Amino acid sequence: MREFLRQFPTRKWSKVAVFVLALFPLAYLGWRAYRGELTANPVEFIQHFTGDWTLRFLLITLAVTPLRKLLNMPDLIRFRRMLGLFAFFYVCLHFLTYIGPDQAFDLGGMWKDVAKRRYITVGFLGFALFIPLALTSTKGWIRRLGGKRWQALHRLIYVIALCGVIHYYWLVKSDHRLPLLYGAILAILLLYRLAASLWKTAPVASVSPIR
Amino acid sequence: MRKFGDLSEADITPKSVYLNRRQVLRAMGIAGAAIIGGKVVSHFAYPPATVNAGTKLNVAVKSPFSTTEKANTFEDVTHYNNFYEFGTDKSDPSRNAGNFRTSPWTVSVEGEVKKPAKYSMDDILKLAPLEERIYRHRCVEGWSIVVPWIGYSLNTILKLSEPTEKARFVAFQSYYDHGQMPWGDHSGIELPYVEGLRLDEAMHPLTLLCFGMYGETLPNQDGAPVRLVIPWKYGFKSIKSIVKIRLGKDMLPTTWNRYAPSEYGFYSNVNPSVDHPRWSQASERRLGEFLKRKTLMFNGYSDQVAGLYSGMDLKKNY
Numbered sequence: 440m441r442e443f444l445r446q447f448p449t450r451k452w453s454k455v456a457v458f459v460l461a462l463f464p465l466a467y468l469g470w471r472a473y474r475g476e477l478t479a480n481p482v483e484f485i486q487h488f489t490g491d492w493t494l495r496f497l498l499i500t501l502a503v504t505p506l507r508k509l510l511n512m513p514d515l516i517r518f519r520r521m522l523g524l525f526a527f528f529y530v531c532l533h534f535l536t537y538i539g540p541d542q543a544f545d546l547g548g549m550w551k552d553v554a555k556r557r558y559i560t561v562g563f564l565g566f567a568l569f570i571p572l573a574l575t576s577t578k579g580w581i582r583r584l585g586g587k588r589w590q591a592l593h594r595l596i597y598v599i600a601l602c603g604v605i606h607y608y609w610l611v612k613s614d615h616r617l618p619l620l621y622g623a624i625l626a627i628l629l630l631y632r633l634a635a636s637l638w639k640t641a642p643v644a645s646v647s648p649i650r
Numbered sequence: 651m652r653k654f655g656d657l658s659e660a661d662i663t664p665k666s667v668y669l670n671r672r673q674v675l676r677a678m679g680i681a682g683a684a685i686i687g688g689k690v691v692s693h694f695a696y697p698p699a700t701v702n703a704g705t706k707l708n709v710a711v712k713s714p715f716s717t718t719e720k721a722n723t724f725e726d727v728t729h730y731n732n733f734y735e736f737g738t739d740k741s742d743p744s745r746n747a748g749n750f751r752t753s754p755w756t757v758s759v760e761g762e763v764k765k766p767a768k769y770s771m772d773d774i775l776k777l778a779p780l781e782e783r784i785y786r787h788r789c790v791e792g793w794s795i796v797v798p799w800i801g802y803s804l805n806t807i808l809k810l811s812e813p814t815e816k817a818r819f820v821a822f823q824s825y826y827d828h829g830q831m832p833w834g835d836h837s838g839i840e841l842p843y844v845e846g847l848r849l850d851e852a853m854h855p856l857t858l859l860c861f862g863m864y865g866e867t868l869p870n871q872d873g874a875p876v877r878l879v880i881p882w883k884y885g886f887k888s889i890k891s892i893v894k895i896r897l898g899k900d901m902l903p904t905t906w907n908r909y910a911p912s913e914y915g916f917y918s919n920v921n922p923s924v925d926h927p928r929w930s931q932a933s934e935r936r937l938g939e940f941l942k943r944k945t946l947m948f949n950g951y952s953d954q955v956a957g958l959y960s961g962m963d964l965k966k967n968y
Contacts, residue, residue, distance in 0.1 A: 478729065478730060478740065478741065479722070479725070479726035479727075479729060479730035479740075479937045479938075480730060480740070480793055480935065480937055482935065482940065483793070483935075540935075540940050540941060540942075541942065543941050543942070552930065555925070555930075556927065556928055556929075556930075557927075558928060609928070610928060612738075612791075612838070613734070613738070613837060613838030613839050613909060614734075614738035614836055614837060614838045615838065616836060
């Protein structure tokens with residue numbers, strides 16, 4: 440089993456496997472819809488469900504880099520773009536349930552709502568920032584932008600995830616356990632990066648005098 | 651906006667259908683699909699709470715206060731609840747309130763009254779003929795339902811207690827027992843739950859002291875054994891599982907107002923022109939409908955209650 444997991448990211452078919460796995464939440468939602476189990480308020484249920492999975496996929500995507508190092512599995516990088524795009528996929532569904540049944544596709548009303556309600560503002564900001572990342576996720580765009588610039592642009596994912604967590608925290612009425620859990624995981628993932636970058640620069644400074 | 655009044659009483663699913671369905675469920679103890687009123691309604695994982703809770707109530711009066719709008723299904727009203735003592739998810743109360751002990755139960759009426767008293771549920775049920783009132787119920791979160799409640803005007807019990815000259819406000823308190831309601835720890839709000847009304851609001855005939863719905867006693871998750879229903883105010887004002895009613899000269903704190911004063915006012919009248927910071931109050935989703943509908947001033951009860959607030963700035967006194 441251990442060996443299987445260790446080899447998994449290097450397998451040719453593993454991308455297909457991850458793709459299928461990432462569709463499971465959608466399939467589960469479809470199954471519940473088919474059984475009429477979307478609660479008394481199906482629109483709200485789908486909104487919460489797709490919002491939850493957006494956040495989960497964002498956190499999973501952000502976990503790829505630390506896990507590559509910590510597990511010594513560099514091939515995990517093969518899944519990162521796909522996982523990020525799945526986060527975008529679920530946020531698109533999330534946005535559709537908002538603009539559709541909630542706003543009745545009335546863009547004027549939507550803008551008013553975005554401007555007025557801070558949890559909508561921050562959620563919309565996260566969604567808007569996500570669009571250029573999804574569009575430039577191809578190899579062609581990495582080449583066109585150049586690695587450095589592309590990477591700088593894609594660091595927006597940190598801001599997007601933060602927007603997502605704040606959006607959730609602000610919309611919850613009084614039981615903040617879940618948004619705080621997401622926030623704590625995000626904090627760990629971002630602090631890891633901060634620590635890693637400090638770690639990288641520190642030895643350079645201390646090594647040079649010895650020479 | 652949809653015109654009201656284009657449905658007859660007969661459009662509301664008759665009680666016998668619910669009762670009958672429940673007998674079937676009780677007998678078979680299964681989950682399955684049933685066809686009710688031409689609609690396919692599924693009920694999987696039907697919690698024992700609702701199956702055991704119902705004791706038939708004899709409704710003597712069909713109230714003229716009833717709306718002719720179509721009532722929501724019993725499933726909807728028993729599986730989509732805000733009752734934070736039993737968990738903060740809408741589906742939690744139907745799962746967690748099953749073993750809540752609602753008997754014996756006493757309600758104490760005290761404070762600025764000439765005749766303070768402790769009423770048992772048996773006493774309360776005999777104070778006046780039971781009325782069925784089909785009310786619109788609007789939650790501050792932007793959803794609404796129509797429920798055939800059973801009870802009588804709260805003023806029945808208040809008049810019996812004879813409020814003194816000093817009485818101006820009525821404070822209500824819910825039952826709270828940590829042992830039976832451990833989920834309350836994570837509710838984020840201070841418990842026991844407390845609510846309040848101005849005396850004239852409490853005396854208004856629309857304000858219902860409620861013991862049942864759909865022809866029988868209240869299911870635990872809907873506030874058994876006795877709750878308030880104030881149809882022109884946001885749902886959180888309609889306090890559940892009441893143990894204490896205290897009249898006084900001062901406006902006492904209320905749970906949600908204490909938690910976030912800028913979001914939840916003492917009055918909390920349904921008002922489409924005063925938005926909650928997080929939810930637009932201009933529209934609402936009636937459970938069972940896809941698009942939202944316009945919210946009505948005082949939840950459509952303006953004719954009856956607007957007079958209570960004449961001269962008041964309802965933007966300030968939200």
